[in-house]
Amino acid sequence: MFYPYTERQARFIALAGELADGFAARAAEQDRSGAFPFANFDDIRAAGLPALVVPEDLGGWGASLLETVMTMERLAQGDGSTALSLAMHMQTLGSAAEAGAWPHTLFARLSADAVTRGALVNACATEPELGSPSRGGRPKTTARPATDAPDTWIIDGRKSFASMAPVLDYFIIPATLQDGSDDVARFVVPRGDGIQLVETWDALGMRTTGSHDILLTGVRVPEENILARASQSTGGGGNAWFLLVVSAVYVGVALAAQQAAARYAQERTPTALGRPIATLEHIQRHLGQAELLLTQARLLLYHAATLWGDHPAQRDALGPTVIAAKVTATNHAVAAVDHAMRVAGGASMTRTLPLERYYRDVRAGLYHPVGDDEAYLQFGRQALAAVRAESNGSVG
Numbered sequence: 001m002f003y004p005y006t007e008r009q010a011r012f013i014a015l016a017g018e019l020a021d022g023f024a025a026r027a028a029e030q031d032r033s034g035a036f037p038f039a040n041f042d043d044i045r046a047a048g049l050p051a052l053v054v055p056e057d058l059g060g061w062g063a064s065l066l067e068t069v070m071t072m073e074r075l076a077q078g079d080g081s082t083a084l085s086l087a088m089h090m091q092t093l094g095s096a097a098e099a100g101a102w103p104h105t106l107f108a109r110l111s112a113d114a115v116t117r118g119a120l121v122n123a124c125a126t127e128p129e130l131g132s133p134s135r136g137g138r139p140k141t142t143a144r145p146a147t148d149a150p151d152t153w154i155i156d157g158r159k160s161f162a163s164m165a166p167v168l169d170y171f172i173i174p175a176t177l178q179d180g181s182d183d184v185a186r187f188v189v190p191r192g193d194g195i196q197l198v199e200t201w202d203a204l205g206m207r208t209t210g211s212h213d214i215l216l217t218g219v220r221v222p223e224e225n226i227l228a229r230a231s232q233s234t235g236g237g238g239n240a241w242f243l244l245v246v247s248a249v250y251v252g253v254a255l256a257a258q259q260a261a262a263r264y265a266q267e268r269t270p271t272a273l274g275r276p277i278a279t280l281e282h283i284q285r286h287l288g289q290a291e292l293l294l295t296q297a298r299l300l301l302y303h304a305a306t307l308w309g310d311h312p313a314q315r316d317a318l319g320p321t322v323i324a325a326k327v328t329a330t331n332h333a334v335a336a337v338d339h340a341m342r343v344a345g346g347a348s349m350t351r352t353l354p355l356e357r358y359y360r361d362v363r364a365g366l367y368h369p370v371g372d373d374e375a376y377l378q379f380g381r382q383a384l385a386a387v388r389a390e391s392n393g394s395v396g
Contacts, residue, residue, distance in 0.1 A: 001295070003302055004070060012052070012063065012071045019043055020078025024256075027079040031357050034202060036166045036210040040082045045118030049086070053094035058111040065241060066305040068094055069248040073298075076252025077259075080361040081208040083249045085164035088122040089114075092172065095241035102227050106188060110170060121170040121188075124159040124214060138184060141216065143175040151223035153177075155187060155216050158198075163211040165197055171214065177229065185229035187221050194219035205360035240308050240315070240322045243370065244301055247329040250365035251297050254333035254340075257358035258290045261340035264353065268344075277343075286343045290336040297332040300325045320382060327375045330365035337362045 004010045023040050030037050044050065053068055054060020063071065068090050076083035093114065096102050113119035130137050141157025155175050162171070171189045176182065189195070198213040265278035265287065277283050304325035307318055337358050341348040348355040366372065 001298060003298075009067055009070055012061075012067055013074045015047060015049070016071045016074035017077075019047060019049070020075050023075075023078030023082055027081075028351070028354060028357065030079075030208045031081070032351070034207045037079065037082050037208050038167065040079065041086075041120075041164075041167045044082075044086060048115075048118065050089060050114040050118045050120055053090050053097060054111040054114050055097050058108055059115040060111060063094070064305075064309045065094065065098075065244060066302060066309055068241075069244050069301055069305045072245050073248040073252040073255070073301075076249040077256040079208075080249060080253040080256075080358070081206045083252060084206055084246065084364075085209045085211075086120075087245045087249050088163050089120045091239065091241040091245045092121050092123050094245070095239050098241070103224070106225065106227070110188065113169065119169040120164060120167055121172065122162065122164050122168055123172040123186075124162040124165075125172075125174050126159060126161040128158065128160050128213075138182075139174045139176050141173065141175040142178050143185060143187065143221070144178040146220065149220075153187065153221050153223065153226075155189065155194075155219040155221060158213055158215050160200070160213045161211045162214045163209045165212045165214055166210045171195070172227065173216065181229075181231075183229045183231055186227040188225045188227060189216070189219060189221055192219075203364075205357075205362070206364045207360075240304075240318070242368075243322050243326040244305050244308075246368050247297075247326045247365065248301055250330050250333040250362050251294060251301065253358050253362045254290070254294055254297075254336040257337040257340040257355055257362070258287065258294065260354055260358070261290070261343040261348075262287055264344050264347070268347075283343055286339040290339040293332040293336040293339075297329040297336075301329050320379070323370050323375050323378065326368075326370060327372055330368070331372070333362050333365055 004013055022043055023037070026037065026039060051060040052063045052071060054062070056062035072083055072087050072090060075086065093110070096107060110119065110121060127140055129140050139157065141155065141159065143153040143155045146152035146154050155173060157175060159173065169191055171191070173187045173189050174184055175187060177185055194217050196215040196217065198215055200213045201209065201211045265283050266276050268277045269275060270277065304318070304321050307321060308315060311318070341355055341359060344353060344355055347353055350356065
């Protein structure tokens with residue numbers, strides 16, 4: 001790979017690599033128990049990594065989307081669950097910094113917290129009844145004006161899939177306003193009274209993301225903590241930071257699987273063969289197929305992130321490219337791990353190797369929006385529209 005091609009990129013990747021090595025030593029036991037990796041987040045905070053995407057003029061490192069993709073990919077090679085959790089913080093603050101749509105005072109306050117004490121934030125929009133917020137829909141969670149205090153809202157509701165919930169300092173909560181407008185507002189809610197963690201997360205893969213439910217009961221939030229309000233939920237499927245940073249995590253998991261398979265192939269010497277299985281062509285072929293898939297995934301992810309950063313005026317037109325990168329990266333990551341499993345054979349199914357964990361973790365990438373079916377539908381309609389436009393042009 002041509003990347004990294006700057007000293008700054010290399011520095012971010014090296015830091016992620018140091019953290020990843022520590023994560024890897026703890027990953028198997030944490031995966032087995034499902035326990036949240038508190039030690040990993042202690043390390044993340046100690047390294048200052050929550051400041052990665054905070055703008056430099058607010059004291060952060062000012063990482064671009066490309067730099068963040070690279071960093072999270074490397075971090076995921078140590079532990080996919082930890083990297084996926086942290087990716088939510090990165091995409092939330094990174095996209096907010098880029099868009100400049102948050103109230104400046106509020107964004108500056110969260111940024112300062114991320115820089116000085118490693119504060120972590122995630123957008124918690126999914127609800128048991130609502131399903132994925134990318135589909136739109138009105139939250140069942142409500143916010144009503146307080147009768148005993150001006151410019152104060154009281155929030156009640158339940159959110160699910162709240163990744164990193166055990167260590168979050170701020171929750172971004174969409175709620176339907178009960179002020180006669182029926183608008184939906186997004187609140188920044190600090191951890192505090194009225195927020196209860198309901199430990200529901202017991203999953204096949206990404207077992208230690210701590211993506212539990214959170215129950216909000218009478219949570220009081222000042223008016224100044226509203227990020228935005230609108231007449232309806234706009235969903236979250238078009239955020240390039242979400243699509244590319246999260247996809248990078250799954251590519252990182254697949255890279256770890258490929259490397260584990262390659263090490264196994266070099267060390268495994270059956271007595272009947274008398275030499276390492278790495279010398280066999282079919283083993284080399286599976287590793288080569290994984291390498292090709294991951295090269296394609298990484299190049300598309302990196303190129304999409306580069307285009308997004310270099311051409312801000314063209315971001316609307318870049319939407320299909322970003323979606324293509326997400327769908328390609330997550331599916332190629334799944335396929336690459338399958339090839340790694342085939343290298344190790346039956347041993348890949350046992351917990352003596354990390355491959356079975358990578359196999360479970362990488363599949364979660366398929367379920368983040370934009371889903372494959374939705375993407376294929378969009379691309380199909382795009383192809384039909386292009387032919388119609390061409391036909392109309394030729395007729396005219």
